[in-house]
Amino acid sequence: MTSPTTTQDRxxxxxxxxxxxxxxIVVRALRDEGVEYVFGYPGGAVLYIYDxxxxxxxxxxxxxxxxxxxxxxxxxxxxxxxxxxxxxVTSGPGATNAVTGIATAYMDSVPLVVITGQVPVALIGNDxxxxxxxxxxxxxxxxxxxLVKDVRDLASTLKTxxxxxxxxxxxxVLVDIPKDVTxxxxxxxxxxxxxxxxxxxxxxxxxxxxxxxxxIITGAQxxxxxxxxxxxxxxxxxxxxxxxxxxxxxxxxxxMGLGAYPASDRQFLGMLGMHGTYEANMxxxxxxxxxxxxxxxxxxxxxxxxxxxxxxxxxxxxxxxSSISKNVRVDVPVxxxxxxxxxxxxxxxxxxxxxxxxQAMQTWWAQIKEWRDRDCLHYNQDDRVIKPQFVVQxxxxxxxxxxxxxxxxxxxQMWAAQFYGFDRPRRWVNxxxxxxxxxGLPAAMGAQVAEPDSTxxxxxxxxxxxxxxxxxxxxxxxxxxxxxxxxxxHYLGMVRQWQEFFYENRYAMSYVDAxxxxxxxxxxxxxxxxxxxxxxxxxPVIREALRLKDRMVFMDFQVDPTENVYPMVPAGAALxxxxxx
Amino acid sequence: xxxxxxxxxLLENEAGALSRVAGLFSARGYNIEAMTVxxxxxxxxxxxxxxxxxxDEIMEQVLKQLNKLVEVVRVHDLTEGPHIERELMLVKVHAxxxxxxxxxxxxxxxxxxxxxxxxxxxxxxLTGTGEKLDAFIQSLDPGMVIEVVRSGASAIxxxxxxx
Numbered sequence: 001m002t003s004p005t006t007t008q009d010r011x012x013x014x015x016x017x018x019x020x021x022x023x024x025i026v027v028r029a030l031r032d033e034g035v036e037y038v039f040g041y042p043g044g045a046v047l048y049i050y051d052x053x054x055x056x057x058x059x060x061x062x063x064x065x066x067x068x069x070x071x072x073x074x075x076x077x078x079x080x081x082x083x084x085x086x087x088x089v090t091s092g093p094g095a096t097n098a099v100t101g102i103a104t105a106y107m108d109s110v111p112l113v114v115i116t117g118q119v120p121v122a123l124i125g126n127d128x129x130x131x132x133x134x135x136x137x138x139x140x141x142x143x144x145x146x147l148v149k150d151v152r153d154l155a156s157t158l159k160t161x162x163x164x165x166x167x168x169x170x171x172x173v174l175v176d177i178p179k180d181v182t183x184x185x186x187x188x189x190x191x192x193x194x195x196x197x198x199x200x201x202x203x204x205x206x207x208x209x210x211x212x213x214x215x216i217i218t219g220a221q222x223x224x225x226x227x228x229x230x231x232x233x234x235x236x237x238x239x240x241x242x243x244x245x246x247x248x249x250x251x252x253x254x255x256m257g258l259g260a261y262p263a264s265d266r267q268f269l270g271m272l273g274m275h276g277t278y279e280a281n282m283x284x285x286x287x288x289x290x291x292x293x294x295x296x297x298x299x300x301x302x303x304x305x306x307x308x309x310x311x312x313x314x315x316x317x318x319x320x321x322s323s324i325s326k327n328v329r330v331d332v333p334v335x336x337x338x339x340x341x342x343x344x345x346x347x348x349x350x351x352x353x354x355x356x357x358x359q360a361m362q363t364w365w366a367q368i369k370e371w372r373d374r375d376c377l378h379y380n381q382d383d384r385v386i387k388p389q390f391v392v393q394x395x396x397x398x399x400x401x402x403x404x405x406x407x408x409x410x411x412x413q414m415w416a417a418q419f420y421g422f423d424r425p426r427r428w429v430n431x432x433x434x435x436x437x438x439x440g441l442p443a444a445m446g447a448q449v450a451e452p453d454s455t456x457x458x459x460x461x462x463x464x465x466x467x468x469x470x471x472x473x474x475x476x477x478x479x480x481x482x483x484x485x486x487x488x489x490h491y492l493g494m495v496r497q498w499q500e501f502f503y504e505n506r507y508a509m510s511y512v513d514a515x516x517x518x519x520x521x522x523x524x525x526x527x528x529x530x531x532x533x534x535x536x537x538x539x540p541v542i543r544e545a546l547r548l549k550d551r552m553v554f555m556d557f558q559v560d561p562t563e564n565v566y567p568m569v570p571a572g573a574a575l576x577x578x579x580x581x
Numbered sequence: 582x583x584x585x586x587x588x589x590x591l592l593e594n595e596a597g598a599l600s601r602v603a604g605l606f607s608a609r610g611y612n613i614e615a616m617t618v619x620x621x622x623x624x625x626x627x628x629x630x631x632x633x634x635x636x637d638e639i640m641e642q643v644l645k646q647l648n649k650l651v652e653v654v655r656v657h658d659l660t661e662g663p664h665i666e667r668e669l670m671l672v673k674v675h676a677x678x679x680x681x682x683x684x685x686x687x688x689x690x691x692x693x694x695x696x697x698x699x700x701x702x703x704x705x706x707l708t709g710t711g712e713k714l715d716a717f718i719q720s721l722d723p724g725m726v727i728e729v730v731r732s733g734a735s736a737i738x739x740x741x742x743x744x
Contacts, residue, residue: 198652320649321645324645325641
């Protein structure tokens with residue numbers, strides 16, 4: 001059976017309300033939502049939308065070379081600006097290509113609105129050309145999704161999508177729009193506010209719980225703060241700094257949380273977890289009160305759960321109740337918006353003089369100093385082979401710690417996290433939860449779009465960069481002067497490291513033979529390529545790249561192929577059971 | 582220790598809502614013994630009843646994860662308080678010769694009703710707890726049973742209040 005797909009509700013004579021096509025509604029809604037950039041790729045099912053989008057000046061479009069990259073770019077745009085990232089792709093393969101990006105954003109709780117085209121309503125379920133069950137495929141990797149079958153629901157659905165994406169624990173929301181819906185007409189009304197009876201995120205923490213948490217924290221002999229991406233997403237860095245400084249307590253971050261507290265501050269012990277610092281992991285294992293803020297006790301953070309923080313009473317603040325007591329049972333749970341809860345905690349500190357026992361804190365810091373003196377991130381840079389850590393350290397020095405750094409996934413990601421000290425939030429953009437190779441370059445594009453005047457460095461490896469290398473073309477089209485720093489070791493380095501440690505040096509399929517000449521490749525795409533072969537080349541190459549402010553530069557660093565990431569907590573071991581250099 | 586729980590879920594009566602709940606259980610490895618769903622007196626809301634098993638920790642997560650679904654309006658673990666559980670079963674059995682009377686008697690004992698008759702078979706309708714329905718099936722000679730259809734548990738709390 002087929003149903004008519006032509007426009008039915010054209011405005012009659014004398015009708016007052018302005019009627020728009022679905023495509024016009026989409027574009028108008030984006031404008032009314034204040035969306036500046038859409039990252040996308042056109043195709044049959046979204047042609048009406050693209051036709052109208054091209055006529056709208058307020059909403060600019062970045063044409064990527066693969067839909068996965070569109071989502072990563074929008075994701076990074078969101079992480080850097082704090083706004084909702086917007087993606088527009090077509091049906092079928094457009095949607096399936098976007099799935100990896102959507103899952104990446106979902107795991108890291110990044111607010112996105114992803115608009116996908118769909119075949120006309122009458123064809124849904126008929127195995128039509130470029131048809132796929134997009135809402136079915138994306139249901140487990142979106143915060144929510146919608147299929148809009150009636151143009152009259154379109155504006156309110158888009159508003160709801162933005163509302164859901166940005167509130168509570170943020171996340172990607174997908175809106176699937178059949179092609180005929182974009183040609184049908186309806187009165188345009190974009191609601192100011194959405195209320196849903198089934199969705200009421202908790203914002204304010206329970207005051208009794210917050211007070212109880214503060215009592216435990218200030219009563220601790222050996223307090224330790226452990227904070228994650230929630231602090232950054234919740235714009236709670238400032239409140240966190242005040243709290244931690246007032247208490248004088250040590251603090252560590254997860255991979256997702258870097259930048260929340262200044263890395264250059266003495267109270268910061270570095271990242272914790274599988275490749276965390278010795279001092280951070282030891283402090284977690286020996287503290288008597290662990291304060292987890294906007295973190296979710298991921299397996300890469302906790303190591304062996306049964307042996308995690310064995311002496312600690314745990315305070316956990318998170319906006320998502322399901323994150324609390326999921327992996328680790330906590331003693332004082334607080335559900336609420338991080339910023340609000342931390343402001344309340346600071347307020348309580350101002351009102352009373354409850355503080356940790358100074359004597360105990362002195363002993364605790366003396367212990368931490370001993371751990372810190374192990375200098376667990378130490379490496380030796382000779383004058384023959386470039387150490388990858390050295391490259392990151394030089395990047396940090398020469399950008400004065402001010403760059404936005406994106407990364408891919410693997411060894412280079414860990415070195416970036418260990419050696420680039422982030423003093424501000426929203427400067428470090430990486431795929432922490434899903435661990436998506438190919439994230440770095442498109443993420444750098446999104447970050448550069450968000451901050452055209454900032455230096456954006458993509459720290460990557462020879463494996464990851466090739467998973468979205470086509471985006472070099474996008475960089476040229478929009479003159480995005482991204483600086484790629486490829487730590488080229490001719491291996492899938494993290495795989496090789498695990499094979500060395502746990503598979504008796506059998507390097508199964510981790511050596512990457514026949515790599516392209518990245519310098520020539522960059523040049524072929526219209527960019528600048530530079531290569532560093534020896535340690536002496538590193539600084540001049542970086543200086544030259546940074547000097548070329550308006551150019552995209554690909555820096556190919558030929559680094560030590562056998563270097564490993566240390567410290568390392570083997571999977572299943574306790575955090576204190578680290579392999580050190 | 583794993584215990585049986587009956588969870589009542591009020592959710593928006595929208596396409597895909599059922600699939601979200603079912604998908605959540607499979608994606609997170611939660612057990613489903615039975616699941617029923619139908620609209621309530623408010624046609625915009627469906628009520629789903631899920632019978633599941635899990636430790637206290639798992640159940641806490643099940644409830645939290647269900648609450649997190651955008652279309653879920655309310656979640657309640659009925660096993661936390663007094664409640665009534667009923668399941669509907671339709672059973673078709675061979676009923677010939679001396680068995681015919683025997684089946685009728687058994688059905689009466691279990692307060693079943695015969696709702697369809699042929700010269701060779703009876704179809705019966707029984708309601709009760711899952712255990713009662715199990716007991717009825719066990720009391721029949723396995724060779725007699727032609728077909729069994731069970732609705733899965735429906736449940737409601739005792740007292741005057743809604744969940």
